[in-house]
Amino acid sequence: MSKHRSRRRFIQMAVAAGGITTFAGCNENTPESSDPTETTESSDSTGTTTESTSTQTIEDLVGRTVEVPSSVESVIGVGSGALRLLTYIGAEDDVVGVEEIETTNEKRPFRPYIHANPSLSELPSVGSRNSPDAELLLQQNPDVIFWAWADEGDANTLQSQTGIPVVVIQPGDINEEHRSLFFDSLDLLGTITGRSDAASELRTYTTDVINDLDERTRDIPEEERLSTYVGYLGRGNHGLTRTQPLYTPFTFVNANNVASTLTGPLTETKGAARIDIDPEEIIDQDPSYLFVDMGTVAYDELSEPQYESVTAIENGDVYTLFPVREYSINFGTTLANAYYVGSVLYPDRFSDVDPVARADRIYETFVGAPVYEQLAETYGQGFSRLEG
Numbered sequence: 001m002s003k004h005r006s007r008r009r010f011i012q013m014a015v016a017a018g019g020i021t022t023f024a025g026c027n028e029n030t031p032e033s034s035d036p037t038e039t040t041e042s043s044d045s046t047g048t049t050t051e052s053t054s055t056q057t058i059e060d061l062v063g064r065t066v067e068v069p070s071s072v073e074s075v076i077g078v079g080s081g082a083l084r085l086l087t088y089i090g091a092e093d094d095v096v097g098v099e100e101i102e103t104t105n106e107k108r109p110f111r112p113y114i115h116a117n118p119s120l121s122e123l124p125s126v127g128s129r130n131s132p133d134a135e136l137l138l139q140q141n142p143d144v145i146f147w148a149w150a151d152e153g154d155a156n157t158l159q160s161q162t163g164i165p166v167v168v169i170q171p172g173d174i175n176e177e178h179r180s181l182f183f184d185s186l187d188l189l190g191t192i193t194g195r196s197d198a199a200s201e202l203r204t205y206t207t208d209v210i211n212d213l214d215e216r217t218r219d220i221p222e223e224e225r226l227s228t229y230v231g232y233l234g235r236g237n238h239g240l241t242r243t244q245p246l247y248t249p250f251t252f253v254n255a256n257n258v259a260s261t262l263t264g265p266l267t268e269t270k271g272a273a274r275i276d277i278d279p280e281e282i283i284d285q286d287p288s289y290l291f292v293d294m295g296t297v298a299y300d301e302l303s304e305p306q307y308e309s310v311t312a313i314e315n316g317d318v319y320t321l322f323p324v325r326e327y328s329i330n331f332g333t334t335l336a337n338a339y340y341v342g343s344v345l346y347p348d349r350f351s352d353v354d355p356v357a358r359a360d361r362i363y364e365t366f367v368g369a370p371v372y373e374q375l376a377e378t379y380g381q382g383f384s385r386l387e388g
Contacts, residue, residue: 058188
C-alpha cells in the first residue's frame with residue numbers, strides 16, 4: 001500500500017473516531033506508533049522474485065527507535081532550528097510545510113536560511129511555533145517529521161496522532177560544549193534524507209573554519225589580548241547588560257571577553273548561557289572594544305552619562321554584529337561574526353580577510369546563497385562602527 005493511501009485511511013479512521021486534535025506540547029509518554037514496514041518486490045539476476053524492505057530503523061537524538069522510509073522525498077521540520085538544519089544539508093526542496101513563524105517572514109525577515117530560500121515562507125503552515133498541529137501535518141503528508149528539541153513523550157504522541165515517523169534532533173550550538181549535538185543532528189538528517197555527503201562536507205567545512213580562526217589568534221599573549229564586551233544579546237528589548245560569558249565569536253578568535261568572569265542569573269536554554277549583569281560591572285571592567293547585537297530595537301544606553309568613561313564608548317570603538325540567535329542558533333552567522341571581530345581586534349592577523357566577502361562565502365556554504373547584503377538591509381547596517 002502506498003504511503004498516500006495508508007495515510008488517507010489513517011485520516012478517515014481518525015475523523016470517524018472523533019477527529020484529530022491539535023497537538024500543543026502534550027507530555028504523555030504515549031507508546032510509539034508507526035505504520036507497518038512496507039515491502040516491495042523485485043527480481044534478482046536469476047529471475048527469482050525477492051522481497052526487500054522499504055524502511056530503515058534509526059535512533060534519534062533522544063534515544064527513540066524510529067522506522068523511517070529508506071527513500072525520503074518530503075519532510076517537515078518543526079521546533080527551533082529544524083528547518084534551518086534542513087537547508088544546511090540542501091533539503092529545502094523536500095520541505096512541504098513550515099511553522100507559522102516562517103510564513104510571516106515579511107514582518108520578521110531575520111533568518112539567513114529564509115533570506116536564501118524565500119519560497120519556504122510560501123509553504124502551508126503546520127502550526128504555531130513549537131506547537132505542531134497534527135491535522136495540518138497530515139494534510140501535507142510528509143514522509144518524515146523532524147522535531148527539534150522535543151522530548152520523548154511529545155514525539156511519541158505526535159507520531160501516534162499522525163501515523164508519520166517523528167524524528168527528534170537537537171541542533172545544539174557551534175561552541176565546543178554543544179557542537180557534537182549540531183554535528184550529530186546534521187548526520188542524522190543526512191542519513192534519513194539521503195544527503196550524508198552534504199552533512200559530512202558541512203562538518204568538515206565548519207571544523208576547518210574554526211581551526212583557521214584559532215590558528216590566526218591562539219599565539220597572542222594573554223596580556224596583549226584586547227579587552228572586549230558584547231551587549232544587547234537577544235532580539236527585542238534586551239539592553240547593554242545582556243551578554244554571554246562565553247560568546248562564541250569571541251572564543252573562536254581568543255578574545256579577552258571581560259564578561260567571562262562576571263556573575264548573575266544565567267539563561268541556558270538551547271545553547272550558550274546568557275546573563276544579565278549590573279551596569280557597574282561594565283564600567284569596572286572598562287572594555288577597550290564593545291560590540292552590539294543588531295537584533296535589538298535601540299541602543300540608547302550607550303549615550304547614558306554613567307557609561308561615558310568606558311574606553312570603548314569614549315573612543316567610538318563600538319561595532320555591530322548580526323544576531324547569533326534567531327529562533328535558535330544562526331551557525332553561519334557565528335562564524336561570520338568571528339571573522340569580523342578578529343578583523344577589528346587584530347587587523348594584522350586578518351589582513352587577508354574581507355569580512356563581507358567571507359561572510360557571503362560562509363552563508364553560501366551553510367544556506368545556499370550569499371545573503372550578507374540582505375541581512376545588512378534588514379538590520380539597517382552591516383559590519384561597521386555603530387551609526388548614530
